[in-house]
Amino acid sequence: MxxxxxxxxxxxxxxxxxxxxxxxxxxxxxxxxxxxxxxxxxxxxxxxxxxxxxxxxxxxxxxxxxxxxxxxxxxxxxxxxxxxxxxxxxxxxxxxxxxxxxxxxxxxxxxxxxxxxxxxxxxxxxxxxxxxxxxxxxxxxxxxxxxxxxTLGPDPLSASFDLATFAGILAASPQQIKGLLRNQGVIAGIGNAYSDEILHAARISPFALSKTLDENTVRVLYESIHSVLGAAVAEAVGKAPNELKDAKRSTMRVHGRTGQPCPVCGTTIREVSFADRALQYCPGCQTNGKILADRRTSRFVK
The missing domain is CATH 3.20.190.10 (MutM-like, N-terminal)
Incomplete structure (x- = not known):
């Protein structure tokens, strides 16, 4: 998408x-x-x-x-x-x-x-x-x-989307952070692929609850949104439509790379189903080594 x-x-x-x-x-x-x-x-x-x-x-x-x-x-x-x-x-x-x-x-x-x-x-x-x-x-x-x-939420690259606004969104939400980032009524434009990339950059589990994130984690996540999306936009603008899909795939670190080593820590990238999609994450960077299980079966594989 x-x-x-x-x-x-x-x-x-x-x-x-x-x-x-x-x-x-x-x-x-x-x-x-x-x-x-x-x-x-x-x-x-x-x-x-x-x-x-x-x-x-x-x-x-x-x-x-x-x-x-x-x-x-x-x-x-x-x-x-x-x-x-x-x-x-x-x-x-x-x-x-x-x-x-x-x-x-x-x-x-x-x-x-x-x-x-x-x-x-x-x-x-x-x-x-x-x-x-x-x-x-x-x-x-x-x-x-x-x-x-x-019904769109704020655009994450707009000047009005500051850290205080983002912190308020998280504090008011009972959602898991993966679902919140994908929710177009909360934040506009982020989907399955870039939410994976943002959470990996911020070293946050996709199943973490939004309102439980501490102040420093919120700041890191906010900065990751801007760094990941900003770099991707810079890569995309100026390219013809037939070049954009390959450009997107080439910048992904975890999304779509199940079974490959994490480019940051070398841990094998894992996949788990989430709602109507599959998400990818790095256990070493994001879940302290825990392997997340398919949400349709259980919470964790121990």
């Missing part, structure tokens, strides 16, 4: 490519993906894209009074092309959920000053693999009309 850093990379890429472009055509191939009816998605056609921004894990295209917001969910992705196919897509066929085409005035490819101008035809496909379809597209007048955006 794309998380805050990848979504930041995608939104920055699209803002550079699409700002000032006219959305000329939109095809909704899977109507299950479209979550709104008013305004109709066809109202986007002919409008200029004035900017692209990230809100949590949502990407929002501003089309001059109408917004197109999409969430890529677990198996969704975005494909960008400067030579979009003219084909009319058949509903229910293939992995493309929606296709958007744009025209943008661009300098002649030779780049000669004062040279001829031509329109650059570009497109993006929103795709989704697998059988569980969760990708969502919303066409709204205000991003806050999207339920998933309206």
């Amino acid at each position: 794309p998380e805050l850093p990848e979504v930041a990379g995608l939104s920055a890429f699209l803002d550079t490519r699409l700002r000032g472009a006219i959305l000329t055509k939109i095809q909704i191939v899977s109507f299950a993906v479209l979550k709104t009816a008013d305004p109709p998605y066809s109202a986007l056609e002919g409008r200029e894209i004035t900017g692209v921004q990230r809100m949590g894990k949502f990407i929002v295209l501003d089309a001059g009074g109408i917004q197109l917001a999409f969430h890529l969910a677990k198996a969704g992705w975005l494909r960008y092309t400067e030579s979009p196919s003219p084909a009319v897509l058949r509903p229910g066929k293939g992995y493309i959920a929606a296709r958007l085409e744009f025209m943008k005035a661009a300098a002649d490819v030779a780049g000669a000053p004062g040279g001829p101008r031509h329109d650059l035809h570009v497109g993006i496909d929103l795709t989704e693999a697998g059988t569980r379809k969760s990708l969502a597209v919303h066409v709204v007048r205000d991003p806050q009309d999207v339920p998933g955006i309206a």
Whole structure:
């Protein structure tokens, strides 16, 4: 699932490519993906894209009074092309959920000053693999009309997300810290992968209770959120969509590395189920050597 850093990379890429472009055509191939009816998605056609921004894990295209917001969910992705196919897509066929085409005035490819101008035809496909379809597209007048955006918690990279705010969130929560970091209504943008990485950097068990963390541990966790996400965003921004997945995998220290040695202490990285996902952690760095058991069976393997 794309998380805050990848979504930041995608939104920055699209803002550079699409700002000032006219959305000329939109095809909704899977109507299950479209979550709104008013305004109709066809109202986007002919409008200029004035900017692209990230809100949590949502990407929002501003089309001059109408917004197109999409969430890529677990198996969704975005494909960008400067030579979009003219084909009319058949509903229910293939992995493309929606296709958007744009025209943008661009300098002649030779780049000669004062040279001829031509329109650059570009497109993006929103795709989704697998059988569980969760990708969502919303066409709204205000991003806050999207339920998933309206209920977002604070953005962890915003200036207002200071240590005192974070400490207050933890003190008020009875959740295990892994679940809290993934809860979009508490903190926006962090998912399964980066919560694993943040907890490993902070040397905290994923099953630790949020409100029991002492002042120093809260500070270390807060700093880990910024260091892990900040480094990942710096890695993602500037890359094309087809480069982001590999960039993400290459920076992971524990997530997705079950059975491999921890790069910090050498202990074998372990995996355990958590809610609807599997998490990875280092017993040496995070649980004083204890092996966490599958929560569906017992609390610890002794």
